[in-house]
Amino acid sequence: MVVTAELIREKLLKELAAVHVDVEDTSPNRCAASFKALIVSSRFEGKALLQRHRLVNGVLAEELKEVHAFEQKTLTPQQWETQKPQ
Amino acid sequence: MNHLVRASARCLRPASLLWRRAVPVVPVPVVPVGRFLSAATDMQQTLGEMVKKDKVVVFIKGTPAQPMCGFSNAVIQILRMHGVEDYAAYNVLDDQDLRQGIKEFSNWPTIPQVYINSEFLGGCDILLQMHQNGDLVEELNKLGIRSALVEAETESK
Incomplete structure (x- = not known):
């Protein structure tokens, strides 16, 4: 499975x-190894x-098996x- | 019968304490432990004991002196900032069974993982956010650990 x-x-x-x-995609070469997500x-x-x-x-159980890191907010x-930059 | 006792006890986590206490009072024939407990189950029990043994326990990639991943390093640095020195760190890169086992034990897909007072606190993001919003100071307080950051603030007043 290719995670994008x-x-x-x-x-x-x-x-x-x-x-x-x-x-x-926060991996150095955008190689889908790590992701950062903001979820509202x-x-x-x-x-x-x-x-x-x-x-x-x-929700991302399958995808997280493939990636090295997943940062989430x-x-x-x-x-x-209230946190949105104006 | 014995394996049934064990199998049902295993479903209740933390099971290790439960069934070990139960064994002496239930007279059942002795059977080789290995026949019913798989290696994976052994690991789950070991992990249960590991997170209880120390007040603060971290599972990281590398060691506190030499973290092998930025996220593990962040966890170490946050603990250092709060002056938490007395904690147990386990290097999951040393042991594939540990690496897989802790993910199942915590039902958490990534490393690092932080335990405080035998309870799963979260990964790097959660520790970082608790550090930022002050919750970490409170959690440490509950353990009788006074955060070095609070200490510094009091002194400067």
């Missing part, structure tokens, strides 16, 4: 009903950080509003 930033993005948008997802979803509301990350890891729409 776009594939990860599509999956998170769909399965977490995310309102915003940014995925960046109302599914994170009322969930501690660990639970949010577990939710994301669950998980925000609720409300947190996203």
Whole structure:
């Protein structure tokens, strides 16, 4: 399976009903070895950080077997509003 | 019968304490342990004991003196900043069974992994965010570890 930033993005948008997802390939040659994601979803509301990350890891279970590293930032729409650079 | 006791106990994590205590009071025929406990199960029990043995336990790539991955290094540096020196670090690169075993044990796909007070705290991102929002200071406080960052702040006042 070839994991791409776009594939990860599509999956998170769909399965977490995310309102915003940014995925960046952070491997040196953009060789899909590591990714960094910002995920904004109302599914994170009322969930501690660990639970949010577990939710994301669950959605990407297959993909994460292939990659070396996956950085994630998980925000609720409300947190996203206040943290968004104006 | 014995293997049933074990099999059902295994489902309840942490199982290691549970069934070991149960063995002396239930008179069952002695069977070779290896027949029913696979290597993977042994590893899961060992991990249960490893995370209990020390207050702060990290599973990293490399050693604290020589981390082999930026994310493992970040974990080490965060602990160092808080003055946490007394922790156990296990190098998953030394042992493929450990590397795979800890992922299953924590149900977490990546290394590094951090345990505080026998509880899974998270990976690098979570530790970093807890460091940034002050939660880490509180977690350490619960263990009776006063963060060096708090110490420094008090002194400068």
